[in-house]
Amino acid sequence: MGMKRTFFSAILVFLVLSPIGCGSDHSSSPQIYSSFILSNPAYDGDIAVNTEGTSTITQGNTQSVFSGIDPATNVEYRAFLDFPLTGGVPGNATIDSATLDIVISNIVLLSPGNTIPIRIELVSFQPPTLVGTDFDRTLQPAIAFTTIVPAISSADIGYHVSVDVTSLMTEAQRLGLADFQIRILEDLGFVSPGLIEITDTTGPNREDLAPMLMVSYF
Numbered sequence: 385m386g387m388k389r390t391f392f393s394a395i396l397v398f399l400v401l402s403p404i405g406c407g408s409d410h411s412s413s414p415q416i417y418s419s420f421i422l423s424n425p426a427y428d429g430d431i432a433v434n435t436e437g438t439s440t441i442t443q444g445n446t447q448s449v450f451s452g453i454d455p456a457t458n459v460e461y462r463a464f465l466d467f468p469l470t471g472g473v474p475g476n477a478t479i480d481s482a483t484l485d486i487v488i489s490n491i492v493l494l495s496p497g498n499t500i501p502i503r504i505e506l507v508s509f510q511p512p513t514l515v516g517t518d519f520d521r522t523l524q525p526a527i528a529f530t531t532i533v534p535a536i537s538s539a540d541i542g543y544h545v546s547v548d549v550t551s552l553m554t555e556a557q558r559l560g561l562a563d564f565q566i567r568i569l570e571d572l573g574f575v576s577p578g579l580i581e582i583t584d585t586t587g588p589n590r591e592d593l594a595p596m597l598m599v600s601y602f
Contacts, residue, residue, distance in 0.1 A: 414602035416480055419472040421564075423595040425586050427466035427512040431519040434459045439516040445586050448489055451502065451568040453577035455494040462519050463568040463582060466512050467597040470562055477601040482553035484566070485596045487583040488540045493576075499535035500578035501571035506552040509565055518567070528555045531571060536580055553599060564597055 429443025430450045435458050442449075449463035473479075484504065491500060505526035509518045517523040532547050549566075556564050570578065583593045 414478075416600050416602050417477075418598065418600045421467045421469070421472045421597040421599065422590065423465045423467050423584065423597070424512075424563075425584060425590075425594070427514075427563075428464065428584050428595070429514050430461050430463045431514060431516065432459050432461045433519055439519060441514050441516065443514045447583075447585055448581050449568075449584050450579060450581055452492075452500055452570040452579040453575075454579045455492060455577040458577065460570070461579065464507075464509065464514060464518065465566050465568070465584075465595050466509075467564040467595075468562070469556070469564055473557065473599050473601055475557075475560060477557065479550060479554045479557050480600040480602055481548075482550045482600075483598045484547040484549045485598060486545050486547075487593050488536065488543060488545055489581040489583045490541055491536060491538060491581070492579040493538065494578065495576070496538065498576045498578060499537045500580055501535040501575055502532040502580065503529055503569050503571040504532065504547060504549065504552070505529040505567045505569070506555060507565050507567045508561060508563075510563075512563065512565070524567070526567070527559070528552045535571075536578075549597075553597075 425445050427443065428449055429441065429446060432440045450461040451463040453460045506528045507524055507526060509524065528551055530547065530549060530552060532545065553564060582595065584595060585593050
């Protein structure tokens with residue numbers, strides 16, 4: 385792993401080795417475990433919808449996924465990431481925390497100083513083959529959501545962005561979902577168009593650069 389993810393690994397390993405609580409009696413303190421789960425490149429993808437309402441689905445070893453509104457064309461992209469939980473987080477585990485780590489390859493802004501507000505929604509696109517209706521928030525409703533704070537800006541290009549998704553992972557665990565699946569879109573309301581590109585490489589640097597879900601549980 386690279387420097388960024390090595391740091392996260394060290395923090396979670398510390399949690400595993402450190403007792404929880406205060407005082408000298410730790411007999412009732414739960415043992416914290418951690419899992420680092422890369423997204424499944426076969427099921428990661430995005431859906432683009434143009435101004436006429438025509439959708440284009442791109443899925444499977446795409447190297448990048450896109451989210452937001454292209455300022456040049458007004459085509460809207462919504463990205464989808466799939467993290468398999470089987471073998472990574474036991475079905476009877478209680479979630480302590482969860483963090484999504486993504487690398488921003490590039491962004492396209494209407495104006496250089498603009499930012500792109502991004503919303504992350506827990507969804508369930510099963511089977512994991514994307515269909516056009518997965519883009520639609522009514523036909524494929526969000527189970528839970530969070531936002532990236534602060535909003536994405538040009539300063540994020542080439543860097544890791546970490547997002548607290550504990551509430552989404554807790555809900556996925558409560559529902560017994562086999563996969564942690566998220567839809568990433570430009571946040572709702574009146575926003576300035578902007579497009580982000582998220583690295584999803586299948587090359588030798590995948591472990592460091594591809595989307596990763598980091599979960600601690602007991």
